[in-house]
Amino acid sequence: MNRAGLMIYLALLCSAMAIIGWRLQDGLPLDTNIVAMLPQSEEAEWVARAEAAERSQGSNQLIVLVGHPDFETARTAALDLGKTLEEKRIVNLTQDQPDQSTLVSLNELLFPHRTGLLGEGDRRLLSAGQEQVLVDRALVQILSPLSLADAEMIRRDPFLLLPNYIAASTENTSKLQSRANVLAVEENEKWFVLVRGELAGNPFDKGFQSRARKVFDEAEDKLEKRHGDIQILKTGAVFYGEHAYRQAEDEAGFIGMISLLGIIILNFLVFRSFQPLALSLLAIASGIAGGLAVTLLFFGTLQLLALVFGAGLIGISVDYAFHYFCERFNQASSAPAARARAIRSGLTLGLVSSVLGFITLALTPFPGLQQIALFSASGLTMAYLTVLYVFPYLDRATPFRHGEKYLNFSMLLHDFWWKDATRKWRWLFVFLLIIAGGLGAMRITVDDDVRRLQSLPQDLQAEEQAIRILAGIENQTHRFFVRGSNPDEVLQSEEALALDLEALRASGIIGSYRMISQFVPSKARQLENQALVDELLMPHLAEHMQTIGLSRLSPYQQGEGVLTIDQFTDANLPGLFSHLRVYKTPGIVVHAVSLSGVNDTAPLAKLAEKSENVALISQADSLSKTFGAYRVRALIMLAVAYAVVWVFLSLRYGILGAIKVMIPSMGAVILAPCLIALMGEPFTFFNAMSLMLIFAIGLDYALFNREASGKRQRRAMLANGLSTISTLLAFGLLTLSDTFAIHAFGITILVGITLTYILAPRAADLENPMTEPL
Amino acid sequence: MIILAAFPVRSAPLILGEGEAVMGRFVQARYLRDFDRPILSEGEFFLLPKSALIWQTEKPFFSRMVIDEDGLSQGLKGAEVTRLSFKQFPGFKLLRDTLENSLSGNWTPLEEMAGTKLLPADEKYTLRFSPKTSGLTLPFAYLNFEIGDFLETVEIVKSNGDRDVITFSDQKVAPVADVSAAADAAKEKQP
Numbered sequence A: 001m002n003r004a005g006l007m008i009y010l011a012l013l014c015s016a017m018a019i020i021g022w023r024l025q026d027g028l029p030l031d032t033n034i035v036a037m038l039p040q041s042e043e044a045e046w047v048a049r050a051e052a053a054e055r056s057q058g059s060n061q062l063i064v065l066v067g068h069p070d071f072e073t074a075r076t077a078a079l080d081l082g083k084t085l086e087e088k089r090i091v092n093l094t095q096d097q098p099d100q101s102t103l104v105s106l107n108e109l110l111f112p113h114r115t116g117l118l119g120e121g122d123r124r125l126l127s128a129g130q131e132q133v134l135v136d137r138a139l140v141q142i143l144s145p146l147s148l149a150d151a152e153m154i155r156r157d158p159f160l161l162l163p164n165y166i167a168a169s170t171e172n173t174s175k176l177q178s179r180a181n182v183l184a185v186e187e188n189e190k191w192f193v194l195v196r197g198e199l200a201g202n203p204f205d206k207g208f209q210s211r212a213r214k215v216f217d218e219a220e221d222k223l224e225k226r227h228g229d230i231q232i233l234k235t236g237a238v239f240y241g242e243h244a245y246r247q248a249e250d251e252a253g254f255i256g257m258i259s260l261l262g263i264i265i266l267n268f269l270v271f272r273s274f275q276p277l278a279l280s281l282l283a284i285a286s287g288i289a290g291g292l293a294v295t296l297l298f299f300g301t302l303q304l305l306a307l308v309f310g311a312g313l314i315g316i317s318v319d320y321a322f323h324y325f326c327e328r329f330n331q332a333s334s335a336p337a338a339r340a341r342a343i344r345s346g347l348t349l350g351l352v353s354s355v356l357g358f359i360t361l362a363l364t365p366f367p368g369l370q371q372i373a374l375f376s377a378s379g380l381t382m383a384y385l386t387v388l389y390v391f392p393y394l395d396r397a398t399p400f401r402h403g404e405k406y407l408n409f410s411m412l413l414h415d416f417w418w419k420d421a422t423r424k425w426r427w428l429f430v431f432l433l434i435i436a437g438g439l440g441a442m443r444i445t446v447d448d449d450v451r452r453l454q455s456l457p458q459d460l461q462a463e464e465q466a467i468r469i470l471a472g473i474e475n476q477t478h479r480f481f482v483r484g485s486n487p488d489e490v491l492q493s494e495e496a497l498a499l500d501l502e503a504l505r506a507s508g509i510i511g512s513y514r515m516i517s518q519f520v521p522s523k524a525r526q527l528e529n530q531a532l533v534d535e536l537l538m539p540h541l542a543e544h545m546q547t548i549g550l551s552r553l554s555p556y557q558q559g560e561g562v563l564t565i566d567q568f569t570d571a572n573l574p575g576l577f578s579h580l581r582v583y584k585t586p587g588i589v590v591h592a593v594s595l596s597g598v599n600d601t602a603p604l605a606k607l608a609e610k611s612e613n614v615a616l617i618s619q620a621d622s623l624s625k626t627f628g629a630y631r632v633r634a635l636i637m638l639a640v641a642y643a644v645v646w647v648f649l650s651l652r653y654g655i656l657g658a659i660k661v662m663i664p665s666m667g668a669v670i671l672a673p674c675l676i677a678l679m680g681e682p683f684t685f686f687n688a689m690s691l692m693l694i695f696a697i698g699l700d701y702a703l704f705n706r707e708a709s710g711k712r713q714r715r716a717m718l719a720n721g722l723s724t725i726s727t728l729l730a731f732g733l734l735t736l737s738d739t740f741a742i743h744a745f746g747i748t749i750l751v752g753i754t755l756t757y758i759l760a761p762r763a764a765d766l767e768n769p770m771t772e773p774l
Numbered sequence B: 001m002i003i004l005a006a007f008p009v010r011s012a013p014l015i016l017g018e019g020e021a022v023m024g025r026f027v028q029a030r031y032l033r034d035f036d037r038p039i040l041s042e043g044e045f046f047l048l049p050k051s052a053l054i055w056q057t058e059k060p061f062f063s064r065m066v067i068d069e070d071g072l073s074q075g076l077k078g079a080e081v082t083r084l085s086f087k088q089f090p091g092f093k094l095l096r097d098t099l100e101n102s103l104s105g106n107w108t109p110l111e112e113m114a115g116t117k118l119l120p121a122d123e124k125y126t127l128r129f130s131p132k133t134s135g136l137t138l139p140f141a142y143l144n145f146e147i148g149d150f151l152e153t154v155e156i157v158k159s160n161g162d163r164d165v166i167t168f169s170d171q172k173v174a175p176v177a178d179v180s181a182a183a184d185a186a187k188e189k190q191p
Helices: A002-026 A045-058 A071-087 A100-116 A120-127 A131-143 A151-156 A161-169 A206-227 A237-271 A275-299 A304-314 A316-329 A336-362 A367-394 A404-418 A420-443 A458-471 A487-506 A523-547 A602-610 A619-678 A685-707 A712-736 A740-763 B002-006 B090-103 B108-114 B176-189
Strands: A061-068 A091-093 A177-179 A182-187 A190-199 A231-235 A479-484 A512-514 A581-585 A588-596 A614-617 B020-031 B039-048 B052-059 B063-067 B071-076 B079-085 B119-121 B124-129 B142-147 B151-157 B163-175
Touching: A002 A275, A002 A367, A045 A479, A045 A581, A045 A588, A045 A614, A061 A071, A061 A206, A061 A458, A071 A091, A071 A182, A071 A190, A071 A206, A100 A161, A100 A523, A120 A131, A120 A161, A120 A523, A131 A161, A131 A523, A131 B020, A131 B039, A131 B063, A131 B071, A131 B079, A161 B079, A177 B090, A182 A458, A190 A231, A190 A458, A206 A231, A206 A237, A231 A458, A237 A275, A237 A316, A237 A458, A237 A712, A275 A316, A275 A367, A304 A367, A316 A336, A316 A367, A316 A685, A316 A712, A336 A367, A336 A619, A336 A685, A367 A619, A367 A685, A404 A420, A404 A712, A404 A740, A420 A619, A479 A487, A479 A602, A487 A512, A487 A523, A487 A588, A487 A602, A602 A614, A619 A685, A619 A740, A685 A712, A685 A740, A712 A740, B020 B176, B039 B090, B039 B176, B052 B090, B052 B176, B071 B090, B090 B108, B090 B142, B090 B151, B108 B124, B163 B176
Parallel strands: none
Antiparallel strands: A061 A190, A061 A231, A091 A190, A177 A182, A182 A190, A479 A588, A479 A614, A512 A588, A581 A588, B020 B039, B020 B163, B039 B052, B052 B063, B063 B071, B071 B079, B119 B124, B124 B142, B142 B151, B151 B163
């Protein structure tokens, strides 16, 4: 059996190494995008798909403003920076300045349809019978010494319908001006030139983030050396992601160092030998290799949070090693195989309980939970095999001759729960715990707001804000999605929505809105426009042409059909509109309607409720909602996991016996959120996720107490104590983190694991000890 | 003396002093390629330096254009019909600044940009203004100025051959407040 176990372990380890080697050929595919591990939102499927499509568009942008008092210097520096970023394959530069051929092709596309293209204002004037205003406007514009219209344009479009349409539909709030083939803005005697591009890699991929940052910093240094007083403002998800990763890495490095030192000291202090530490590391390494291999095999990439959380669960493998080495305090037996045998029941029950819990998690349709579950279950299994089947081969040591005082000390807690002398103190403790839990329960505040949960770096936020102010880019927090079965249906829905939005704009509820139908009206709207122009404007054409000295035939011939959105590529659709074309598959077309200056969301929500084809979207609200859903689902799955484990443990301990074993873990899981609420901490989905760890570790502590009897009870208590200290060193210190998610994780573990250790001895049953091994 | 009499020296054009503004009349002829005849218009202008140039057309019909630092706005019967921002069309800002400098007699910056000096000719001065700008797309190829005491004529020549000839007359220099009041009063001329 032992030999077979060793062979299975070796075979699995070799397979794991092969899979890791194969998948890591191009580096660790670590994804730091926390959003990617969230489940699909609770919205309708079409909204979720459109959101996903839009999210991938938005996070791929990189925007930089290069500033210098001299325009030419700023321009040269910006062009240099753009060239470097493109050459080093960090970005593909966006053509913000449509080139002449693009403008010409756009004009050629629109020109035949100019009588069907009317701005909202012109349409209103014609509908009100004020066509003379349009005739006079054309004349005013033709007469102006600062006129945009040249002879060719006037000859082909004497009413200047097309230039006025383009001006009305592409009006924007951007302060950037076109100059020398770049977009620039002057502020306080300094010129800022825009560099914008689509990222050439995944902004949440750690490797790409580091490379992008390095290239950017080197380019910035070069520009400063070459041009002197250069100012660079930058923004983009890649910078936020890189900062988050670096901060997490720095904190993990610092906290990890302290905790590692603590664990080493603890090992030497208790075991006075190097071997337990070395073998513990083997168990951890085997666990991580197993978890990583299985996750990479099934998912291809590894989520940062899954790695952090999964590695935490594999930390339980240290607990397994502690139980093994505490058996060396047993003077009665010196055979390593006997040590493994002594802990096998507790270890097996602990492993199966945890794996059952994680399988329950893996059955949910949540990609993040699935990764964590798979990583943890496979990692724990490898650690289990290491301790039971590898340790006995590597451990040739005789029993420890020291340790009596540690063993006795460990039993103080056990005695507290079981000795008659401490009965009233027990009741007082339980009473105080219940009171504290009750008070905490009343103070629990749930917080899913992503804006508060994010700890965005202030310097990057300040740079983003400066870019927004300089470039006049409004922060668009809300938008609508409009759906139809084909593009024209969507355009018609947009035009219907525009009537309501116009009213909201007039009453100041929103500042402005932008929709594709403002540039490409629906077929019905274009035909209406054509009819208005034919009926009201064309009768004035002859006189108008005579006034300006044109004696030719009417240049307005009947158009060839109507303009359709499908005639535009992303290249020739003006940038103001191209990003609004969100999603298209056969049968479903989704456009976005951007909103700016939103002062009240309630009327907008009402508008969305009017039609099932219109949805109000706020990325922050939507993410917050998703976080909330995730939190609730995690708690539900935790309850299901307990139910599954209850059934399993009932097979060995009976229905009531199983409940008794589960009480310490369940008590800690219920009390931990209450106690951290007393400290003023909110309850978020990160706290909910941490409860999964408390569930698994708490069950282990309780099972070892339940399975141990007689003298072994002391060794089990010592191992549990060592496990608790190492877990608190490894995870409790995360409480000090500035990253909210890690802090929440740390503080929940700190309180929860302490509780589960304290409560675990109650799982023992002194009257009915488990004498039969599993 | 004989020599001086044979080649009379034209005194330098007038320059607006601090707190002064100028107003007068204009006639504009737009010559568009392949059109039967030039498109004519006339009216009044009011230049309030560093503030606005108001261009009030009275014939063939009444309209009013205000060009300030940010852009231009054209009004018809009291309602705005066109708005053009210099942020979108920075080349027009240069044309506006050029008109302001030339109408106020501030020729030095224009000479510097053009890289040439005012040339005396027939008791007047002339200047061909073809500025060297870094990357700006200009709405004209070059300008020809004819200058007496004030700017008398400007010809705006476009790259496609179109050209505008604007002739100024009856220029009057007055304090800014007076010209501003006159500009406001001129609105009342709208039929």
